[in-house]
Amino acid sequence: MTKTRPALVAAAACLFAVTACSTTEPESAGGGGSGDVETGTGVTDSAISIGVLTDLSGPFAAGAAVQVTEFQAYWDQVNADGGVCGRDVEMQVQDHAYDPQKAVSLYRSMSSDIVALQQVLGGPTSAAVLPLAEQDSVYVGGVGWASTALGYANNQLPGASYSIQGANAVDYLVDELGIEEGSSIGVVYYVGDYGADALAGAQHAAEERGLTVIPQEITPATTDLSAQASALVQEGASAVILGAAPTQLASLAGVLGSQGADIPIVGMNPTFNPALLNTPAADALLANTYSILSVAPYASDEPGVQEANALYAEADPDGATGWEVPLAYGQAELLKNVLERACDAGDLTPEGVVTALGSADDVDTEGIFPDGLDFTQPGESPTRTVFVTKVSDTAEAGLELLDTFEGPSAKSYTFG
Amino acid sequence: MSYFLTQVLNGLSFGLVLSLIAAGFAIVFTSTGVLNFAHGSVVLLGAYLVAVTQPTIGFWPAVLVGIAGAAGVGVLINALLVRNLADPNPGTAAILMLGVDILLLTELTRRIGNRVLPLGAPWGADTVRFAGIALPTGRVLAAVLAIVVFAGLWFLFARTRMGVGMRAAAADGPTASLMGIQLARTGATGWALAGVLAALAGVFLTSFPAPGIAPTVALSAFLAIPAWVLGGFDSVPGAVLGGLLVGLVTALTVGYESHLTFLGSGFGDVVPYVLMIIVLLVRPQGLLGSKEAVRV
Known part of the structure; x- marks a missing residue:
């Protein structure tokens, strides 16, 4: 007894220290209902946190930087227009450097703060993260177009496989x-x-x-x-x-x-x-x-592409151009669509977002992707149309x- | 017949570029005993320097900058890292070189990004045609230059004091040192020579039919490793022969893949290693490598 007491005291002290270090306000941690919408990890009364796991220092750094710039410009614009579900969307960007091990570690450290992953860039990195995210019921957007990713109900393929x-x-x-x-x-x-x-x-x-x-x-x-x-x-x-x-x-x-x-x-x-x-x-x-x-080229004159290009030109006037610009804009648009569906269904928990993805049919992106994307059939390409x-x-x-x-x-x- | 000749010439001309790289591996190994796994990044560095300087100073001066840069980095790696190793055994040095390779490659990848830098070579996408065969001009030039370079290397090693000194240092460093050969100097010369060969190979590896400088060039340079090993670790002529063999066998395997379907698809990527293993099984010291004397 005399030996266990100091241990208990130490354990209690540690627990206290850990709790005291937490920066999250108890009432903002989600978990309960707020208004009519149920919320969970990554969603507070005022903000929705999403993650981006990308390659800012490896072989795809240049193209990845274009996409991060476009994602940020897109969500800034959405927030200026009132956000999603009455909340601002905040984006956390981490660099996995095209290393699957690092991508998994970053996912682990990020997954307790976010409701969805806007992107996991790269084949081997997304292959490492997708199964984990599926277990945690976390939405993952934009991992390329390999059919192997279609097997995951939490993955949204941006166009034809x-x-x-x-x-x-x-x-x-x-x-x-x-x-x-x-x-x-x-x-x-x-x-x-x-x-x-x-x-x-x-x-x-x-x-x-x-x-x-x-x-x-x-x-x-x-x-x-x-x-x-x-x-x-x-x-x-x-x-x-x-x-x-x-x-x-x-x-x-x-x-x-x-x-x-x-x-x-x-x-x-x-x-x-x-x-x-x-x-x-x-x-x-x-x-x-x-x-x-699978995504409209930069030179397309469809309204969605023009809007994507204008937003990018404003965010980075000297940036490299290419299909990455409409792709990033389109992926952000797809995630926004899913978040809004989840909001309408009254469930902004990570599970609610994945459920909302499974109900997304006839999605229109103003010409960035072919019209009528259908995400309701797991294992199927959302469209069979290409550019x-x-x-x-x-x-x-x-x-x-x-x-x-x-x-x-x-x-x-x-x-x- | 002209198809067979096309593939043979494709293979031999690409093989000579691999020989330039493989000879660099062999020279560093003979002069300092180091398995230089950073050689691929030095190849990329040489080509990168040419690509970034050629718009301002022109192609040929840029090639000189590339050669000087790659040779300089080689000498620096030797002077700062290899010579200061507390435990100068080949294993430690090899791991160190892997580290140098990662550092150099990461930095070059960061600078190049996902661009493809044009090399600006004056021969562009020109081809030389004869007897119904079209061969890229760049490859023909590479072949001619490689032959000249190898003749120069033979002269250096066989006929000059420095070359004989390098061979002596490679054969028995301590004894050579006692005979008055400065190991620091032969080592530095070896690394500089390897850098020169790497930059030259980089220029031809990234000019047509390759599009320009991209980080994957460092990967292509690793194709020279089976050439180096099967030629014999310590033999420059062996490296040349190895490069030619690897180039030839790869081109013929890819060229006749439809007749070789029993080997599975993509056998062309594997065949240099298969060749290497077969040679090592028959001649463990490589084709022209020196046999280690074992006292029993």
Whole structure:
């Protein structure tokens, strides 16, 4: 007894110290009802806290910075207009540097303060965070377009998945660019969830349309695609679909051009970067390169995109432009839509936000994403429509919008 | 036939660029006994310096800046870090180099961001055509230059006092030191030479058919590691041979992948390592590496 008493006293002192250190006001910690809306973690009577886990010092730092600037400008504007559910939206940004371990630690430290994650940037980082966030019922927006993320009910995919992009690429080649039945098309893709997903969509569509796929697997270290391009020419490929990054697009286009192979190249959403138009591959890219986007390109004249671009130009007049600008704006718009649904349903707890996501159908973003996004079917892409763009030196940010497109094979693709 | 020749020439010309990098690994190893895992970032650094200085001073002066910068950083790494190691064993030095690589690469990645910096090479996307084969001009130049550089290296090591000194220092440092060879000087020369080769390789690794300078260049440089190892850790001619073999086998594997489907897709990415393992099984010292004498 004499031994346990000091221990108890110490424990009580520690507990007291910890409680005293807490900066959160007991009544603002949520957990109870406020007005008609039930609130929980990350929501007080005056503020809604959301998180962003992004890469501000790793390989995607430059594009990530564009998106953070746009997110902040968007929520500042929303707050100036009265906020969401009568509350200001406050954004916490943390840098995971493209490191999954760090992303998990940051998620752990952030999850007790936020109601939703606006974004977890990057494939491996989001793959690490998504299962944890699902267990905690925390909404996660914007992790790229891999179909693997569709399996999580708490994830909101910003537009068509890579498989739908790949299937539409084949449909567009056949229906609009005159690739005939019986032809072969090359698919050059990264090993991993991005490239493999794009390949799955393209393979499905090729079977439907009577084409043969010549697959060429590469890694991010493959920056010289001479051997791949020569092989595709040798095997008589009539077109090439690319599920990789801008460096591979420039190399592929350049080598095909130098070999006199005038065949269309169709890249998935992440393959184009306006900086490529300053490289020696510019002429080849301008000749015959397309990009299938899940989000409208910067040069789109849809009202939503124009608004996104104007907001960004004001926030960072010298900032880099590209599809990241409308994408960030659109993702923030999707989260706002879900938060408003949760508010209307009277449940702004993290679980309530995820439930509201599951009820979001017919979501309209004024042309940033295809109209009528449907998030009510878990495991399904929210849309089967994509934006078809062509590389252009006259369009802003290098991509000219040709069409919105939904091919028959993209419609018939099934998620397994 | 012209397809086969195209792939062979693609492979050999890319292989010579890998040889430049692999020779840098081998020279640092022979002159200071260090497994220089920071070499990939030095390659990227050389190319980065060319890209950022060429708009103001022109391409060729920028190449000189890149070469001087990469050589200078190599000498500094040796002088500040390697020579001051309390425990100068190869393992410690290798870990240290991994740390240097992470630091350099992080800083260069931060500076480059997600841009692709144009190299500004005057040959742009030009190609040389003969007998139905189109080869990028940059690669032809790289091949010619690499051959000249390797001839120069042979002359240095075989015919000059400095080169003979470096070989002596590599063979037996303490004895060479007693014979009056300054190990500090041979070490610094080795690191500087490796830096020069790295910058040259960086220029050709980032010019057409590659689009320009992006952080992934440092990854591409690691493709030279199997070339270095299979050639023999301590042999510059071995590194050259290794680079050529890796380039050739990779190009042919990718080029004939449709006939090699039983190996699975993407075998081209694996084949340099398969080749390395096969060579090491047959000749543990590498193709041209010196066999360690073991007294029994």
